Amino acid sequence: MEDMGKLRVGVILGGMSSEREVSLNSGRNVHDNLDRETFEPIPIFMDGEGRLWILSWQLISQNTTTDITERLEKEARRISYEGLKEEIDFAFISLHGKYGEDGCLQGLLELLGIPYTGPGVLASALGMDKHLQQMILRAAGIGVPESSLIREEAWRNDREGVIQTLRDRFGFPIFTKPPREGSSIGVTLVRNEDSLVRGIEEALKWDRAVLVEEALDGLEFSSIILEEAGELHALELTEITPQSDYFTYDDKYMPGRCRKFTPPKNIAPEAVEAIKKEAVHAFRALGFRSYGRIDGFYLKDGRILITDPNSSSGMAPSSFFFEQAACAGMLPAMIIGRLIENALIIHREKNGPL
Template sequence: MMGRLKVGIILGGMSSEREVSLNSGRNVYDNLDAEFYEGVPVFMDAQGGLWILPWHLISQNTTRDITERLKGEARRIAYEDLKKEIDFAFISLHGKYGDDGCIQGLLELLRIPYTGPGVMASALGMDKHLQQKILRAAGVAVPESLLVREEEWRQDSQIVKDRVKEFPGYPCFTKPIREGSSVGVTVVRDEADLERGMEDALKWDRAVLVEEYLEGREFSCIVLEEEGQFHPLELTEIHPQSEFFTYDDKYMPGRCRKFTPPKTIPPDVTEQIKAEVIRAFKALGFRSYGRIDGFILNDGRILITDPNSSSGMAPSSFFFEQAACAGMLPSMIITTLIENAIRIHEAKQGPL
């Protein structure tokens, strides 16, 4: 067992998605191939402090349970010392400071290779407004949207209401520009509802994206980079059991129906979607892996709605469901991801 690569699984974090991160991280830890890797759970607390966790703590139910036991049972480390603890970082953080370029920047400074896209692409994967601009410029179809900054809304909400009425009209979706797991996302049915949607979104960021309401079938596709090629895994068709694909639909056991390969999207359309997914992945400069979500509209148009620079990694996540469809056990796809990421970081010039 000597000489195994020390893989730090970074989990927890400062975002609204820290519980999702804990679920992802402990599943990655449990499925890490012990023949090649030594898993090191690295917990980021709500202030950004890093702790090396004893393994028994990662099965705690909440990050709060872990946090209360950190002082007695875990070991606090300075950022500079992370390099002494791990050879490679498996980023299982989600959301702000996690998959938005922040932790990636720290790892670049420390010269620690990591999973997922680099600093800039991660930041773009997080910012729903900027990513739409870039995708549109690259000829990738995205939803039509209106950006509303908090100060515009606070100064004169009637002006905003008038603009939304004109475009995109009702129903529409309101969402914070930088969040994940459907946090702060609301369907707004009419003008009277807009206030609730705006305020829900503004709890999480200082700007809100008001998007046209899409009708069609929703899909999600993991992309893996291998030797400079980008490979889509099998597409998953999503049938939410709520009004849309909500936080509960995403994480409550036995709730959402997901079909991999797709149930109602025909194979030729599935191939077109995968081609569009790869175009979006490349346009944003994603590397290593990512998850691209979108809609096939009732009129047949394919729209990319949510490119993500990371993906949840709980047992029934898209990531492991699609890997299974390709015959890969969780440990196999985790190994593939790590080995490919090491090669990507060896070949980079400057930060990824």
């Protein structure tokens, strides 16, 4: 039943991307932490075909999106896209990856007039596209890794030529990745020519192009940026020490897999401040709004390179988002509430789609 006076917050989770399990984890944590005094949380599941369902809170405790999907017909209520505006006043987007983080859902919400977390269509799309975002960051004078985009067609037509070009330009090791994924899906650390073909084919499972990057040797960081009253500020920085050769899917989500230091342990305070400034700069250059997470590397020579600006962020209990909020003295419910209040203001003040 609708609880008059409370903002009905639809927490949208699941989705059509490779990251739907990560989304389920983020979404149910947001749902569980929403302050019931102010908000009425409504879990909304996007299934593998992009259809929307209102779930009971019991159903989101299922382990996988497959478990939920099997029970939808009997236990959930299907709603049309248009019907969404009768059900919620605000969308907390906990979808990750394609169709949820990349502007598709944002476009739908704009058409429906429902305010939401994160940036609008264009910046969301840029936030997912590592090739285009590098072009924009470079143009803004922000350091990014050396990279090269290989389209699937070029690879299929002239594999030897592509390998030769990459060998001449980068040497090894290098990283290969799909330009538009997250959670390290499709990412490979390529140490030699033998594993190059495997790395490129792995990335092509997820996209029609592969981004090849020089492998950076330095300290990895992650910076959550919040937009509040028109001001951008970075929360406390996190330094990441992966357990694997790089920050893999398992390192990100398996309990106890990697060390994270908030504030950083091995980066001097002045450098931390410079990194935060650069993260804010990148956030602004890409047109991000509301909040975002800017990842990068601090190199031994003092350079700061931005490798992965994200227009949204994982929100599981051990995420950067909640770890950095905790460092600023904010419980999950507090930072979630602030994010919603600020997103509402941003949407109220916009003129045309965000």
